[in-house]
Structure formats: C-alpha cells, structure tokens
Amino acid sequence: MIHNYLFLSVILFCLGIVGVISRRNVFTVFMSIELMLNAANLAFIAFSRVHESMDGHVLAMMVMAVAAAEAALALAVVILLHKHKGKLDTNVFSLLKG
Amino acid sequence: MEQSATYLGLIPLFPLLGAVVIGLLHVFTCNRYKLSEKFYGLLACVGPVLSFVLALKVLFALKALPPESRYLTHNAFTWFSVGDLHINMGFLADPLSCLMMLFVTLIGTLIHVYSIGYMGGDKNYGKFFAYMNLFLGSMLVLVLGDGPVVMFVGWEGVGLCSYLLIGYYSEDRENVLAGNKAFIVNRIGDLGFVLGLAFLFWAIGAQGFDYISLKANVHMLEPAIALTVCLLLFVGATGKSAQIPLYVWLPDAMAGPTPVSALIHAATMVTAGVYMVARFSFLYAHVELAGTIIAWVGILTALLAAIFGMFQDDIKKILAYSTVSQLGYMFAGVGVAAYSAGIFHVFTHAFFKALLFLGAGSVIYALHHEQNIWKMGGLKTKMPKTYITMVIGALALAGCPPFSGFFSKDEILYSALATGHYGIWLIGVFVAGMTAYYTFRMIFVVFHGEPRDHHAYEHAQESPAVMTVPLIILAIGAVFAGFLNFPGVLTISHWLEPSLTEHHHSSAFLQIIAILASIAAFAVGLKIAYGKFGHGAQEPEFKGFADFAYHKFYVDEFYNTVIVQPYKAIGTAIWKTIEPNVTDSPVKGAARLYMVVGAAFKVLQVGYVRVYAIYMVVGLSLMSLFLSQSLN
Amino acid sequence: MLVNLLFYGFAVLAVLGAAGLIFFRHPMNGAMSFVVTLVCLAGLYALLSAKLIFALQLIVYAGAIMSLIVFIIMFLNIQPEDLPREETKIPYILGGLVLVAPVGLLLGKIVKTMPNFSVDLVGNNFGGVKPVGLVLFQEWLVPFEIVSILLLVSLVGAVVLAGKRGTGK
Numbered sequence: 033m034i035h036n037y038l039f040l041s042v043i044l045f046c047l048g049i050v051g052v053i054s055r056r057n058v059f060t061v062f063m064s065i066e067l068m069l070n071a072a073n074l075a076f077i078a079f080s081r082v083h084e085s086m087d088g089h090v091l092a093m094m095v096m097a098v099a100a101a102e103a104a105l106a107l108a109v110v111i112l113l114h115k116h117k118g119k120l121d122t123n124v125f126s127l128l129k130g
Numbered sequence: 131m132e133q134s135a136t137y138l139g140l141i142p143l144f145p146l147l148g149a150v151v152i153g154l155l156h157v158f159t160c161n162r163y164k165l166s167e168k169f170y171g172l173l174a175c176v177g178p179v180l181s182f183v184l185a186l187k188v189l190f191a192l193k194a195l196p197p198e199s200r201y202l203t204h205n206a207f208t209w210f211s212v213g214d215l216h217i218n219m220g221f222l223a224d225p226l227s228c229l230m231m232l233f234v235t236l237i238g239t240l241i242h243v244y245s246i247g248y249m250g251g252d253k254n255y256g257k258f259f260a261y262m263n264l265f266l267g268s269m270l271v272l273v274l275g276d277g278p279v280v281m282f283v284g285w286e287g288v289g290l291c292s293y294l295l296i297g298y299y300s301e302d303r304e305n306v307l308a309g310n311k312a313f314i315v316n317r318i319g320d321l322g323f324v325l326g327l328a329f330l331f332w333a334i335g336a337q338g339f340d341y342i343s344l345k346a347n348v349h350m351l352e353p354a355i356a357l358t359v360c361l362l363l364f365v366g367a368t369g370k371s372a373q374i375p376l377y378v379w380l381p382d383a384m385a386g387p388t389p390v391s392a393l394i395h396a397a398t399m400v401t402a403g404v405y406m407v408a409r410f411s412f413l414y415a416h417v418e419l420a421g422t423i424i425a426w427v428g429i430l431t432a433l434l435a436a437i438f439g440m441f442q443d444d445i446k447k448i449l450a451y452s453t454v455s456q457l458g459y460m461f462a463g464v465g466v467a468a469y470s471a472g473i474f475h476v477f478t479h480a481f482f483k484a485l486l487f488l489g490a491g492s493v494i495y496a497l498h499h500e501q502n503i504w505k506m507g508g509l510k511t512k513m514p515k516t517y518i519t520m521v522i523g524a525l526a527l528a529g530c531p532p533f534s535g536f537f538s539k540d541e542i543l544y545s546a547l548a549t550g551h552y553g554i555w556l557i558g559v560f561v562a563g564m565t566a567y568y569t570f571r572m573i574f575v576v577f578h579g580e581p582r583d584h585h586a587y588e589h590a591q592e593s594p595a596v597m598t599v600p601l602i603i604l605a606i607g608a609v610f611a612g613f614l615n616f617p618g619v620l621t622i623s624h625w626l627e628p629s630l631t632e633h634h635h636s637s638a639f640l641q642i643i644a645i646l647a648s649i650a651a652f653a654v655g656l657k658i659a660y661g662k663f664g665h666g667a668q669e670p671e672f673k674g675f676a677d678f679a680y681h682k683f684y685v686d687e688f689y690n691t692v693i694v695q696p697y698k699a700i701g702t703a704i705w706k707t708i709e710p711n712v713t714d715s716p717v718k719g720a721a722r723l724y725m726v727v728g729a730a731f732k733v734l735q736v737g738y739v740r741v742y743a744i745y746m747v748v749g750l751s752l753m754s755l756f757l758s759q760s761l762n
Numbered sequence: 763m764l765v766n767l768l769f770y771g772f773a774v775l776a777v778l779g780a781a782g783l784i785f786f787r788h789p790m791n792g793a794m795s796f797v798v799t800l801v802c803l804a805g806l807y808a809l810l811s812a813k814l815i816f817a818l819q820l821i822v823y824a825g826a827i828m829s830l831i832v833f834i835i836m837f838l839n840i841q842p843e844d845l846p847r848e849e850t851k852i853p854y855i856l857g858g859l860v861l862v863a864p865v866g867l868l869l870g871k872i873v874k875t876m877p878n879f880s881v882d883l884v885g886n887n888f889g890g891v892k893p894v895g896l897v898l899f900q901e902w903l904v905p906f907e908i909v910s911i912l913l914l915v916s917l918v919g920a921v922v923l924a925g926k927r928g929t930g931k
Binding site for chain 1: 769773776777780781783784786787789792793796799800803806807810811812814815818819822823826827830831834835837838840844845846848851854855857858859861862863865866869870873874876878879880881888889893894896897898901902905906909912913915916917919920923924
Binding site: 127 | 737744
C-alpha cells in the first residue's frame, strides 16, 4: 500500500529537518539537506506509481540534477569557509549578530 | 433699498496696501540702501488721503439718500460658511460709520504728516509708517465692518498695531514690556468680547450675523441672554477703551512715540469701545441695567483717572489719564442711552486730544525728548504756535464755551440729568472741575513762569511747519467742531438717527442747569489751577493722599501681586514640576518603552543562521499544529 | 510477501542510516551511513517499479554526489580537533525532534486521508527507460534544457568560488 512509502518519506523528511537545525557541523547540515531532497524524491516516485504517469519520474530526475548542482556549489562554499576560518562550525559566522 | 458701493472696500484697502508696500520696501532696503525719508513720508500719506477722499464721497452719497434707507453696503467676498454661520467680508456705510470714518481719516492724515517731521532721523522710519498705515487700515475695517465678526477683525488689528507701535523703540526693555502689557490686558477684554459674540450668535445668529439682521432679530433675545451679551461685550470695551478695571495699559502705552499716542491712544483706537456700544445701540437700548452699569463704570473711571491726572509729572501721562477720564465720560454717555452724545464727544475729543498730544510732542521734540513738566517752563515765548494751539486744546478739553469740548461734555451731562441719573451727573460735574484743574496745571507749568531747566530752554525752538500746520488745523477743528451739534440745532444727533436707537429728551430747564453747572465747574477748576501754578511753581513734595494718587493708588502693584505673580508662579510650577513628570515622562517613557522592547527582541538576533532556520521551523510547526487541529 | 519483507528491510535500514547521519560526530561516518540510506532508497524505487530512477539513484546520488562529498571531506583532512565541539548534540536533537513532530504529524494525517492504492510491480511500460525518455523529451523538454543551463551555471559558480584565494587560518 502506498501509505507505507509516504510515511517513510515523511519520517525521512523530518529527520532531515532535525539534522539541519540541531547539528553544527557543516557537512552534516548539508547532507541532511540532501536527505530531505531524497525524501521528496521518494514521495514523487510513490505518487507517480499511484497515478501511473511518468511525470513524477521526470521530476525526480530534475531534483537529482538540481541536487548535484547544488552539491557542487555547496562544497565549493565549504572549502572557502574552511580556507577563511579553518573551522567547520556554522556558529563561527555570526556577523549578523544584533 | 440698500445701495451697493464697491468703492467701500477700497477705503480700508488703500492704507493696508500702503502698509504692505512700505513694509516690504523697508525690509528690503533698510540694511543696504536707505531710501529718503521724504519718500517714505509721501508714500505713507497717500493711503490716508485717498481714504479721506473716499470717505467724503461716501458722505455725499449718503446725504443723497433718504434717511430711512441711508446706508451703503458692499460684500467683498464670503469669508467662511460653517453650518449656520455665514460670514462675509462686508462693509456697511451708514451715518455712524461715515462720521467715524471721516474723523479717523482726517486726523490720521494730519498725524501722518506730523510724524514726517517728528520721526525725522529715526533709523526705522519706514517701519513706523508701515505700522501706522496698517493701523489706519485696521481701524477703518473696524468702523466699516458690516457685522461684529468683521469689526472684531479690525478690533484685533488695531490691538496688534498698538502693540507694535508702543514697543517701537524696542531697544529699551521697558517699552517692549509696555507693549506686552497693552496687548495682554486687551486680550483679557477680548475674551469677554468673543464670549459675548458667541452668546449672541447662539441666541439669534442663525438668520445672519451682520448688524442689519441682528437689529431685525434683536426682539427675539431673552432678557437674561441680552444682559449677558451686553455685559460681555462691554468687558471687551473696557479692555480696548481703558475703563476700570482694564485701564492700566494706557498710561504705560505712552512709551511709544508721541504721534502714536495721539492717533491710537487718544483719537481712534480707544474710542472703538464707545463705537461698539453705539453700534449695538439696538441691543443696549433694550437692556437698561446694562446701560446703567456701563454709565457707572464710565463715570467712576473718569473720576479715578482725573484724580491720577492731577498729580502726574510726565506730560504724556497727564494726557493719558485725561484720555481715560474722557473715555469714561463717553461711556457714561452711551450708558445712559445718549448714544449720539457719546459719539459726539468721541468726535470732538479726537480733535482736541490729538491736538494736545501733538502739541506735547512738539514740546518734547523741542526740548530733546524731555517729558517731565517740572523741567519745563516759560515756553510760551519760544514756541508761540504750539502754545496757542495747546491753549485752545486745553480750553476745549476743560469744557470752556464756545469750544467743542464744552458742547459735547455738556450734552452728556445733560443726558445724565435728563434720564434721572443724578449721581452720575454730580460726579460728572466734579470731574469736569478736576479736568480743568489738571489741564491748566499742565499749561501753566509748561508754558508760563520761569524756565526750570535753563540748558534745555536755550535750545528750544518752535517746531518745523510740517509739525505746526497739523496743530493749527486740529485747533480749528477743536474750536468749531462743537457747532456741528449745537443744542437746539443738533445736526450730528439728527444725522446719526438712522444708525442709533435712542430717545431724545428735551427739557430746557434741565438743559440750563447742566450748562450752568458745567461752566461753574470749569471756572472753579481754572481758578484753583491759576492760583497754584499760574505764577511759577516748583515741583511739590507729595505726602499722604497726594502721594497715594501720584502712585496711581498702587493699582499696578496690586494687579502685579494679586494676578500677575500668582499666574507666573503657576506657570513656573507647571514648567518645573508638572511638565517633566506628567507630559514629558509619558513621551520619554514611550521612547524608553520602545528601546526596552527592542532590547528584548534583540536577544533573538543571534547572528547564527542555524538559529534563524530554527525560527523558520518553529513557525512551520506552529502552523502545522494549527492546521492539524483544523483538519480534524 | 517477499515484496513486503524487502520493503520493511529497506525502510528500516534507510531510517537507521538517516539517524546515523544526524548522530555521528565525524562527517565521514555520517556520509557512510547516508550512503546506506541512499542505497536503500534505490531499492525502494525499484520496488515502486521505477527502474530508471533506481539506476539513476545509484549512479548519480550514491555514486557521484556522495563520492564528491566524501572526496571533499577527505580533502579537507579533518582532524578531531577541527570538528566543532558539540556537547549539547543529544539535547538539541531531541529538542529538534519535539519541534518537528507537529510537522510530521500533520503530514502523516494528510497521508492517512489518501485512499488505498496498490503498488504491485509492473512491466516495462512504466518506469523503464523508454517511457521516461518519451515523457522527458516530449512534455518536459523545456525544463530539461533549463536544468542543463542550471548545471552549467553551477559549474561556473563552483569554479569561481573554489578558485578564490582565501586568508587561511
């Protein structure tokens, strides 16, 4: 039944959010975002199976392509951050502090 | 059938335009390129002369009309219309306003000409004439207004010009304070005036708030309201026309230049109160109690001011108290419902009082601004024209027949007698005697005997023609103006009939008694003055009652202690205690509140992006909580 | 029967992998457990008859993206002292779970309202290369092109960003 897949997708998505908001390590945050994207992908595929249409597959492919692009850029930024501060802590950058 | 006359609007407009032009010229040239005094003087006299010519035109136009419809109106524009209140900037020329207009413009022109000489050498020459023209324009608005609101515009305008001109020599703090005093005391009177107008409007103003409509509707006023209105309007008159208790500004107003004292505080502005009562004669004639109160206040003011005048040593202050005293007579006249007698005294008083002031100015000018009479003396040989004209003015003021003052003062006293106000008549006769005394005390001390200050006396000389010619013209007026209302012939009273609501009494017996009493009072006053001062007297030491009167019964000090200082104390208390705590602290507290709240919210701005993401998730979960509730 | 077993196996492993991702301190460990999750997800796609996506997931996600991430982790030569000191990790995670629970519950509720659909395996007309390709290049052509431009942009961006000279420690 389709519900199982969707519940799994929800659980993975929530775990991804938890990872984004509670960890300070840059890589962990980034990979949690990827986890959220994957959960969304699973939901796409599940629904596409329900509707017997290929659109969900195509969208999942697009998501994957975007995730790849974003991964490249995010990792470039991480490298820059590491060059500037030598740390991998997101709390180091607090210039916005009011 | 009323006639419309658009040139009525020009009569106050010419001096007002003159004021604007001269004012602008002065402002833009006084620091760089000084224009010649002759130019300013000429420019300043254009307005008053044109207004006088137009006033004559109005006179002839009115004469051509039948007495029942002897008035011209002109509505310049609708000023404002709010609810039931429709006020036009309108002008009404009827016999009363025509008479007022004529002598205001004539004496105004003469005093402008005189000022060309008197103010010579003053560095703010242009400013002076701008203010004088402004004053004349406001006075004409006051006199020509077709309703109480337009009159009030002029009323305020003359008050303003009075303030500006009293404080004209503004380098001296005393003069500015005198100007303040005049304005503030006037304002107190104006409060009464405005309240009176408000009551009047509330009672009968819905059908139109101009004199003609009010006169038509005045029978609808309840007696209590009518009395209130009359008394409140009279409060305004006590302020403007210096009666008890608001007369205290007039002697201080002598700080201004002498032409100002002559024009404003003798001939024109101070008579506005009398004009107002006469204008509202349709109202006052119905409320006899108000008239009685006015008459008694007037005659008591006359008495009080005459007492003060007998002991003063500044020539202008003597004349100032004399003005207050004569104004008291005028109010006594209109109070006993002899409106034309009061207005007639206004008319003659304008001539001889302006003459006396200008003559005093001539003396002051000759002695280089010395004003203490005990430093003058023996000037009759050195300044003959001034001396003769001042003697004429003094005779008129003291009520010597056949000069003008005699006729007008006698008319008032006779009216008091004829209406049964014997107390008023007796006090009036007594004051007439005192008037003669203090007037001739002044004349004898200043012009007769030996000079008391030889240095000043050596340099004294007769004033230039530009100053003596107006004196002569005014002297002619002071002599002959009385014949315009000779008892029996009564042309002015007859002329004023369409404007006023009054009954004319005629009792030859009382007439004769009044005349004899007036002449007797004059003779007695003159004799006593001659006895004391005719042969060269020295400055006396005042003791007892004389000292008390010399210090004006300490009324100013009394007002200061009882009214002014408590007011200032209240103001200071409010400033020092209430304001910081009650009005400032909510404002400052509101600002601090924002700062505190802001500081509280500042805690949320940690600067970590992760925390901002947490805020987003918090919002998201709250939203989903709410949604899952509603999805039940 | 086998399908159910496979599904539950893959699901449990995916969740465990995700939990490991958010619990491990060293990012390398986290990356490894994430790979486990990705592989399980690929299996789930296969169970949903998405043959092409199953392959693409393994190739692109688990193969390319994760290898890129692992490469960068190793490139930066992370020592234990470089890692941020996260003493309060567990409480934060638990707090996060509590915070996110309403979202999950809402989504769960929405999911429950869906009617029953069967997800039996189907043949090549669904989820194979040809059907996906047909849809991709007929209806989704423009988005396809735009995504390729997006990839170009990210490529340029990555080159620019990584080429900057930084200030170092």
